[in-house]
Amino acid sequence: MIHGNRLRQSFPFTILLGLFGLLSLTVNAQTDISKGIFAKGQLGPAENFTGKAWNTGLVPQDSTLTTLVGNVYFEPGARSNWHTHPAGQILIITDGAGYHQIQGQPRQKLKKGDVVSCPPDVPHWHGASEKTGMQQLYIVPNTEKGIVKWMQAVTDTEYQDKKK
Template sequence: MINCSAQNPLKADQNKLNFIFPKGKLGPVENFTGKAWSIGLVENDSIYNTVIGNVFFEPGARSNWHRHPSGQILIITDGKGYHQIKGQPRQILKKGDVVKCPPNVEHWHGASPDTGMLQQYILPKTEKGIVTWLNKVTDEEYIGSKK
């Protein structure tokens, strides 16, 4: 017999997170593993040259490796997740963390395996470009080193 609550752990997880904004649109499978929902909050324009949005990563969801010409700022508003800059150890993220991803540096971010993550992102100086998507994060990279 299958326990119904075990079939739907995501619903319980979503109820624990403090959603400030609507989930938005599902991110493309070409750029994400698992389900990541994104909504734009400030669209790019020639006055501010900044993009701001909100992303909900379901448990286990993560972005591909990517880079931003002018960097990226992440503000974790709820849940638990990970961030990694290429060549550095994976970092654990939690509510209240702020991460500065340097310009043109490969990185990824996403939720932990058992807890979703809500984040806001800020992309400054968009006249230099927005994002270059790269390879998927492997399971080994996502799980991290056991050392």
Template sequence: MKISKKSQYACIALLLFASHFTLGQDTKGSTAEASAESDGIFPKGQKGSENFFTGNAYNYGLVQSDTSLTTMIGNVYFEPGARSNWHTHPAGQILIITAGEGYHQIEGEPKQLLKKGSVAICPPNVRHWHGASPDQGMQQLYILPNTEKGIVQWMEAVADQQYKD
């Protein structure tokens, strides 16, 4: 059975909407102390390469880019303390935090705290990194538009001192 693009978009929107109200709550309705992994709405995915991440990060692809959509969407789960290397995206990137807590930093700007519901915009060709806080994992949806321009350019690891500052 073939699912229309409109139906695919509606499913993604519904999942995001539902996650806003259900993630991070225990059975009593209060904020859970559980990890972002158990709160996530998508499977953990494949472990990311040590060449691109410090600590353990896992990617789960949701929408693969094609010539009509030219957009890639996926989920990354960062274990506590895990982070990406510095990197850029030719057409930019949008991050939507669905569980946990972490950071995002554009080179030359202060590090930003990200929590469930946060949205971070990474402009095209601008160096940045993102990852979990030291004590709590983080899950994020990533959206890469205009993939015909390219996907990602990986660079060096984020130094421990940069991560801590």
């Protein structure tokens, strides 16, 4: 009888602990955006990125589709260098938060669901926010014109959007 009472008294406590455990797993799964629907991929070269950015190619360049598609995961604080695309680029933010800036324009905040169109041959950069990573799909059309021209690194002042 005493053993049965202990079981009844501890059973609600066990259920409560289990619910907290499930809630913890759910919260962690929602905040860890590095595990997107695509593989993390290859670490981007340090000469083109500040911090760690991981690239997975999804649709390779070919002469039929002439479109390149991939996924990039930027760790918090990571960003691309300034760069251009001869035929432009489309970004679709699939998770997290970050920034995008076209040269000569203010830095724009990005969040899940945002779509960005980068004009042809116009310098721009994109990357994660300081505290949250960012997942993005990129689409580079008309690859027969070229894919990317890398330029200088984005300075900390530019990244932090502080006026010089």
